[in-house]
Amino acid sequence: MLIKKSKRERKAKVNFMKKYLKKFKCSRCGKIFIASKYRKTNLCKQFCMPFPDVSKEISKELSYIIGVLLGDGNICITYFKKGNYKGKIRSSKIQLETIDYEFNKFFEECFKKEFIYANIKTIKLIRDKTVNKKIYKNHQTYQTYLNSKSLALNLKKLKEEIFSKKFNKSYFLQGLYDSEGSVKFTKDKRYPNSFRNSINLMMYKPLPFFENIKNILNKFKIKSYIQKLEKGYRISIYDKQSIQNYKEK
Numbered sequence: 001m002l003i004k005k006s007k008r009e010r011k012a013k014v015n016f017m018k019k020y021l022k023k024f025k026c027s028r029c030g031k032i033f034i035a036s037k038y039r040k041t042n043l044c045k046q047f048c049m050p051f052p053d054v055s056k057e058i059s060k061e062l063s064y065i066i067g068v069l070l071g072d073g074n075i076c077i078t079y080f081k082k083g084n085y086k087g088k089i090r091s092s093k094i095q096l097e098t099i100d101y102e103f104n105k106f107f108e109e110c111f112k113k114e115f116i117y118a119n120i121k122t123i124k125l126i127r128d129k130t131v132n133k134k135i136y137k138n139h140q141t142y143q144t145y146l147n148s149k150s151l152a153l154n155l156k157k158l159k160e161e162i163f164s165k166k167f168n169k170s171y172f173l174q175g176l177y178d179s180e181g182s183v184k185f186t187k188d189k190r191y192p193n194s195f196r197n198s199i200n201l202m203m204y205k206p207l208p209f210f211e212n213i214k215n216i217l218n219k220f221k222i223k224s225y226i227q228k229l230e231k232g233y234r235i236s237i238y239d240k241q242s243i244q245n246y247k248e249k
C-alpha cells in the first residue's frame with residue numbers, strides 16, 4: 001500500500017515537471033539547472049544573477065520596490081511547522097494587491113528591470129471582500145506577485161536595513177506614497193470657507209521610521225509634521241510651498 005502511494009506521488013511529480021519545468025543551461029557559467037518553463041533568461045539565479053550589491057548605490061527601481069514593500073506590498077514567507085523539513089521555508093511570495101492597475105503595472109516593470117529573471121505577473125481578481133463586517137460584492141483588485149525564495153529573503157532584509165543604505169530617495173518616497181499616501185482637504189479652522197490641502201502618510205510603524213521619512217523630506221525642502229495616533233503615526237505635509245516641492249520631486 002505504502003509503495004503504491006509513493007509510486008503515484010512520483011508519477012505526479014514527473015507530470016508536474018513536464019508541465020511547468022524545463023532544463024536550462026546557464027549561458028554564463030554553463031551550469032545545468034531546472035526552472036520554471038516561463039523563465040525569461042537562461043542565467044542561473046544563484047551564481048550568475050545574484051541580488052545586486054546593496055552596499056553600493058541602490059538603483060531607482062529597487063528603491064521604488066522597497067518603498068512599496070514598506071507600504072502596501074507584502075513579503076509572505078511561511079515555514080514548515082513539523083516533519084522532516086521543520087523550520088525550512090515552505091513558500092515565499094512577494095505581492096502587491098491594490099485597485100490601481102497603473103500602480104501595479106509600474107511595480108511590475110520595476111521588478112522586471114531590476115531582476116530580469118523574475119517571473120512576475122499581474123492578474124485581475126474579482127471576489128467578495130469583507131471590511132469591518134461589511135461585504136463588498138464583486139470587489140475588483142489587481143494582484144502583482146512572484147514566488148522566489150531568494151528574492152523574498154533578500155528583499156525582506158533590505159527592507160529592514162534600507163535607512164542605513166545609499167538609495168534613491170525620490171523613487172523610494174514615490175513608492176511609499178503610491179502605497180500609503182493620501183491627499184486630504186480639511187477645513188481651515190481660522191478661515192472656515194477655505195480648505196487646506198495636506199498630503200498624509202499614516203502607518204503602523206514605530207516613531208524612528210517616521211523620523212527617517214521626515215529627514216528625507218527635509219532634504220527635498222519639504223516641511224512635514226509627525227503626529228501620534230491611537231495606533232501608529234501620521235506624517236503630514238501642509239504648507240503650499242512644501243506641497244509644491246513634493247509635486248516637483
Ligand SMILES: [Zn+2]
Pocket residue numbers: 026027028029030031043044045047048
Ligand atoms: Zn550561471
